[in-house]
Amino acid sequence: MTEFEQGTAVARRAGAPGVYDAELDAGWRIGGGINGGLLLSLVGRALGDHLGEAGGHPQPVSLSGYYVSPSRPGPAEVHVEQIRSGRTLSTGAATLRQTADDGTSVERLRVLAGYGDLSRSDEDVRTSAKPPQLPPVEQCIGTDAAPPQFLASAELLQRLDLRLDPAYVGWALGKPSGEGKIQGWLRMADGHEPDPLLLLFAVDALPPTTFDLGLFGWTPTVELTVHVRALPAPGWLRVVHSTRNLAGGFLEEDCEIWDSNDRLVAQSRQLAVVPR
Amino acid sequence: MTEFEQGTAVARRAGAPGVYDAELDAGWRIGGGINGGLLLSLVGRALGDHLGEAGGHPQPVSLSGYYVSPSRPGPAEVHVEQIRSGRTLSTGAATLRQTADDGTSVERLRVLAGYGDLSRSDEDVRTSAKPPQLPPVEQCIGTDAAPPQFLASAELLQRLDLRLDPAYVGWALGKPSGEGKIQGWLRMADGHEPDPLLLLFAVDALPPTTFDLGLFGWTPTVELTVHVRALPAPGWLRVVHSTRNLAGGFLEEDCEIWDSNDRLVAQSRQLAVVPR
Structure with missing residues (x-):
């Protein structure tokens, strides 16, 4: 397992479909909180597991994350909901939560996402954007x-x-x-x-x-x-x-x-x- | 009322906080479905009403909409959830649904949003983008x-x-x-x-x-x-x-x-x- 795989690992919770447990590692901190992109990847892994199994669309095509409060090192849980499964895309929502010091559950990140199959070949590529020099x-x-x-x-x-x-x-x-x-x-x-x-x-x-x-x-x-x-x-x-x-x-x-x-x-x- | 105000009007449902009723007007169709921007404005109006009342942040700063199925002219309902109310922003989620011909409730659009107060003055403006010629x-x-x-x-x-x-x-x-x-x-x-x-x-x-x-x-x-x-x-x-x-x-x-x-x-x- 690479550091990135460890940092974004999620474990299915037995008996609770769509619920994943994770551990946020202090090594991904920046400025006091866990890096936002790392959190998106972790939630994205849970989404891919759930939407991939349910709809056959395992890969992220589009994710939008709204950051609600700063994440801290320690346990976290992801709740994934499948909104729709279409022919080329599945749509899902997810929530990342942690338990605060006072025992209450606090939302860290809310995500909407479209998942698909990036390996399907499509010959039509028209990129007018230029790579950086x-x-x-x-x-x-x-x-x-x-x-x-x-x-x-x-x-x-x-x-x-x-x-x-x-x-x-x-x-x-x-x-x-x-x-x-x-x-x-x-x-x-x-x-x-x-x-x-x-x-x-x-x-x-x-x-x-x-x-x-x-x-x-x-x-x-x-x-x-x-x-x-x-x-x-x-x-x-x-x-x-x-x-x-x-x-x-x-x-x-x-x-x-x-x-x-x-x-x-x-x-x-x-x-x-x-x-x- | 202007056409745009009529087209995006939402009515609070009595006894159901966060639930709004609306009527999608055929005049906003394009290519067979209701225009996606119009739907976002309509959901945005419901979000502004709910988040504005609850958190004092009535104006849209950021909205992300995931389009789940094509919307049709006719009745629709919006369900708004306040996720968090902070000092400068409130975060919310919303769902637009319609009833299909077979009587089932079908989701059309899922939205995440950040609302704030755009009228607060902030002198620091640095725009390197250029207006179109x-x-x-x-x-x-x-x-x-x-x-x-x-x-x-x-x-x-x-x-x-x-x-x-x-x-x-x-x-x-x-x-x-x-x-x-x-x-x-x-x-x-x-x-x-x-x-x-x-x-x-x-x-x-x-x-x-x-x-x-x-x-x-x-x-x-x-x-x-x-x-x-x-x-x-x-x-x-x-x-x-x-x-x-x-x-x-x-x-x-x-x-x-x-x-x-x-x-x-x-x-x-x-x-x-x-x-x-």
Whole structure:
């Protein structure tokens, strides 16, 4: 089992169809809570198990997560509901809950999702989007160069092999580009190869684009929608994050992931809260 | 009451908190079903009523709708659940259902949403996105020029005053640009001025971008997420739709709406099914 498989593992609860137990590992923390993309992957694994068995659609095509409260290391449970099973897609809903210190059950994340079969071949591919122009991996910046106080609250980064484009890491030296962009090469530190569930995590794994606007502090996610557009090939992923509109206390963060075959394998957008 | 207010009206059901009754009007049909944006606005109105009363957050900030089955003209009901009420946002879920011919209750649309207060002023606005360059309204193309067989299954268009940029209407003459873009000026035919709920409709009101790729036929929406980024000013809206990746039987459609003050007031993305 890879770290990612362990971190997103879910166990069917006996006698309770659609209910899954999980353990949120402290190693996926960032800024005090468990990373939102990791939670989406974990819920996505439970959805795939339930919808795959019920409707024959095991792979995530679209997930929308609304983050209700920060998740903490420890036990969690996922409740999955199948809404509909169609010919090409199954639609489902899921809830991630934890038990608070006072014993009450607290909702962390609510998800809607469409699941399908990404392995079906479809010849018609028209992608006008262009892959990012990145310097070679060896010319990019590893996260071990980040300030120790940042790394101390970003345990997640130790699970990644992330090499950021030097053009957009000026913020680490106090000189953000102001463009609102972060991009780089990404693979898992333990060699876990890309798969659809990993993409749900990878769209939320980079530092926030607000760093490149000179705004530090955390940017809590309100809503994150991911579309998985193709099965990713093995090897490095190229991940591009950008924001084009910071206003009214919120910003959107768009993400594209390209695989080693130059295929656009995931697109996402999240609405996040501007750091104060 | 304007046509849009009538089309999205919901009535609280006595003795059933969170339950709303509605009537889907045939005048909002397109391609045989009720337009997905109109349905999102209607559900959004019910969410605003329920979350506004309960949590003081009456306006849509983010809505994600998963379209489960095509809606038909006639009675419908919306069930709203408040998931959480926080300081700046309330989170809710909603379901739109209709009764099928055989008397069973059928789900049409499932929604997750974040509601807030868009009127709170926030001085920090950094928009690197650029408003679309459109010819003047009088040089754009009204939908009355569309083929009669198209208009016959798009009753919705009669409710709009839509003027499309001639650069991207070549498809009407058999010469699509191939760029995957549609843009134009939009206002309601009966003078209903822009408001947050109207934006939920406006992001799904234009012909699909697939027309500009030379693909005709309908593009059913799988998932549509809208972020309302500011209160819109009165007057014409400028609406831009584009797609950058058609693959695996799906395409994404991005939409931006700019108001008469040159403010980016809404951003949306939907995942839709490629016409066969």
